[in-house]
Amino acid sequence: MNDxxxxxxxxxxxxxxxxxxxxxxxRSRFREGLTxxxxxxAAGHTQANLIAVPADWxxxxxxxxxxxxxxxxVLDVTDAGSATTVLADGADLxxxxxxxxVWENGELVDQPTDVRAHWRGDLVSFLIGCSFTFEWALxxxxxxxxxxxxxxxxPMYVTTRPCRPGGRLRGPMVVSMRPVPPRRLGAxxxxxxxxxxxxxGPVHCGxxxxxxxxxxxxxxxxxxxxxxxxxxxxxxxxxxxxxxxxMASRPPFAITHxxxxxxxxxxxxxxxxxx
Amino acid sequence: MNDxxxxxxxxxxxxxxxxxxxxxxxRSRFREGLTxxxxxxAAGHTQANLIAVPADWxxxxxxxxxxxxxxxxVLDVTDAGSATTVLADGADLxxxxxxxxVWENGELVDQPTDVRAHWRGDLVSFLIGCSFTFEWALxxxxxxxxxxxxxxxxPMYVTTRPCRPGGRLRGPMVVSMRPVPPRRLGAxxxxxxxxxxxxxGPVHCGxxxxxxxxxxxxxxxxxxxxxxxxxxxxxxxxxxxxxxxxMASRPPFAITHxxxxxxxxxxxxxxxxxx
Numbered sequence: 383m384n385d386x387x388x389x390x391x392x393x394x395x396x397x398x399x400x401x402x403x404x405x406x407x408x409r410s411r412f413r414e415g416l417t418x419x420x421x422x423x424a425a426g427h428t429q430a431n432l433i434a435v436p437a438d439w440x441x442x443x444x445x446x447x448x449x450x451x452x453x454x455x456v457l458d459v460t461d462a463g464s465a466t467t468v469l470a471d472g473a474d475l476x477x478x479x480x481x482x483x484v485w486e487n488g489e490l491v492d493q494p495t496d497v498r499a500h501w502r503g504d505l506v507s508f509l510i511g512c513s514f515t516f517e518w519a520l521x522x523x524x525x526x527x528x529x530x531x532x533x534x535x536x537p538m539y540v541t542t543r544p545c546r547p548g549g550r551l552r553g554p555m556v557v558s559m560r561p562v563p564p565r566r567l568g569a570x571x572x573x574x575x576x577x578x579x580x581x582x583g584p585v586h587c588g589x590x591x592x593x594x595x596x597x598x599x600x601x602x603x604x605x606x607x608x609x610x611x612x613x614x615x616x617x618x619x620x621x622x623x624x625x626x627x628x629m630a631s632r633p634p635f636a637i638t639h640x641x642x643x644x645x646x647x648x649x650x651x652x653x654x655x656x657x
Numbered sequence: 658m659n660d661x662x663x664x665x666x667x668x669x670x671x672x673x674x675x676x677x678x679x680x681x682x683x684r685s686r687f688r689e690g691l692t693x694x695x696x697x698x699a700a701g702h703t704q705a706n707l708i709a710v711p712a713d714w715x716x717x718x719x720x721x722x723x724x725x726x727x728x729x730x731v732l733d734v735t736d737a738g739s740a741t742t743v744l745a746d747g748a749d750l751x752x753x754x755x756x757x758x759v760w761e762n763g764e765l766v767d768q769p770t771d772v773r774a775h776w777r778g779d780l781v782s783f784l785i786g787c788s789f790t791f792e793w794a795l796x797x798x799x800x801x802x803x804x805x806x807x808x809x810x811x812p813m814y815v816t817t818r819p820c821r822p823g824g825r826l827r828g829p830m831v832v833s834m835r836p837v838p839p840r841r842l843g844a845x846x847x848x849x850x851x852x853x854x855x856x857x858g859p860v861h862c863g864x865x866x867x868x869x870x871x872x873x874x875x876x877x878x879x880x881x882x883x884x885x886x887x888x889x890x891x892x893x894x895x896x897x898x899x900x901x902x903x904m905a906s907r908p909p910f911a912i913t914h915x916x917x918x919x920x921x922x923x924x925x926x927x928x929x930x931x932x
Contacts, residue, residue, distance in 0.1 A: 441715060444719050444723065445719065445734055448719065449734070456723050458724075459723055459724070468821075572932055576931060578853055578931050579853075656851060656853050656857060656858070657847055657851055657858075657932070
């Protein structure tokens with residue numbers, strides 16, 4: 383599944399220019415065709431995963447999200463056919479993400495940068511919290527971000543931990559992994575826990591085998607990231623989980639973001655901090 | 658709406674016996690006919706609001722809850738027709754609450770202690786977080802609970818603040834009010850904020866007119882509570898909000914709990930604490 387199109391250029395925290403963009407400026411550039419992972423873009427603004435399904439699957443998708451709030455914290459649900467969201471003034475969900483994935487019967491059929499040609503009037507879009515949101519809080523608390531240091535997309539893994547089904551929708555939980563030095567583990571857990579709308583605290587720390595992950599060097603999505611000596615792998619529930627549910631449950635049609643290439647909202651991360 | 662049946666006996670924190678019940682023991686007593694407000698029952702266990710609607714209203718109810726997470730934090734959704742929940746082993750949602758309300762076209766038609774005669778195979782039940790859950794955290798932090806001290810149900814008010822509609826469902830936010838001494842206000846806000854699944858931090862502090870409430874002495878549900886000198890009225894979003902939506906939106910049928918007379922789950926309050 384590690385089929386990132388060749389022309390995707392990483393945009394990372396290291397890119398100070400993208401870091402300072404407004405969300406509207408970022409959306410505009412993505413609309414014009416810029417692609418790549420969005421970690422670090424428009425600092426302090428909330429990023430979101432996208433999954434759009436036909437209206438006759440919308441209840442089950444919302445139920446699946448409610449029953450699996452760690453991987454699928456819902457930030458907004460659109461009305462059927464609408465490409466707008468209360469989270470981003472003037473945004474068009476069909477054009478404003480860097481890259482999309484189009485699914486038919488659970489199979490990936492296209493990865494365009496614009497989905498106007500695929501759009502349908504019965505699509506209900508779900509915007510789901512993204513762990514990139516709490517990376518600012520981690521950074522502020524002194525937690526290093528290895529994938530950003532290494533200029534890579536965050537690594538994501540399909541686990542053997544099943545989600546609780548919602549009607550016809552079922553599938554495994556997907557996680558993102560960040561290596562954390564032991565002396566920063568408390569801060570990483572605490573800071574992310576205070577942001578439950580963007581996955582909250584980790585679901586697992588330490589041995590990858592606890593989640594059925596065989597090899598950290600071979601993520602299912604994103605890039606492998608090198609651990610420093612003593613780093614502990616820390617796993618957070620990931621908003622790519624609905625894509626794993628699409629693969630497992632095979633709804634007739636779906637549109638999602640490409641892993642790591644998120645929707646930039648106008649919301650500020652602090653809005654989702656509980657205390 | 659202050660039509661509490663005459664035979665309801667308050668069960669409060671002051672009742673040390675009820676405080677020590679297990680959730681299963683409390684459900685058993687309610688199943689046998691005991692009624693009354695449940696604040697203080699089965700200390701440390703999570704209480705929940707109930708709203709059951711026909712399956713063809715379930716998506717809109719879930720959407721309404723997602724769009725209004727402060728008043729309507731969803732803890733569980735049942736499959737259509739099922740009276741069981743993952744939150745309480747062996748419980749029957751048709752019999753195990755102290756008192757119910759039965760609604761037809763938005764009108765209250767019955768307030769029985771058992772709804773087996775009203776049950777339908779197409780009902781989807783929503784269990785929604787309840788502010789009674791954070792009262793233990795408030796008590797532990799030294800925040801006095803005036804309604805408990807005074808042996809009354811918590812006062813609840815219909816506000817002029819509209820919820821964001823979900824399809825056909827719309828209505829005003831309902832709030833509960835607790836008077837808090839100024840020196841405990843920080844603790845009250847902090848402790849409740851750490852429990853976002855049970856309404857989280859307050860939506861308003863101070864002048865009731867900020868929510869369009871004319872007279873604290875005349876709550877729409879529950880009992881009036883006396884403020885001590887200097888007490889600040891603190892308002893939390895309330896799980897009776899779906900009942901206000903039923904009144905405003907008039908679905909053909911619904912079953913809810915009676916305000917203040919909640920469903921006792923087996924979950925522990927700490928499970929919903931984010932840090």
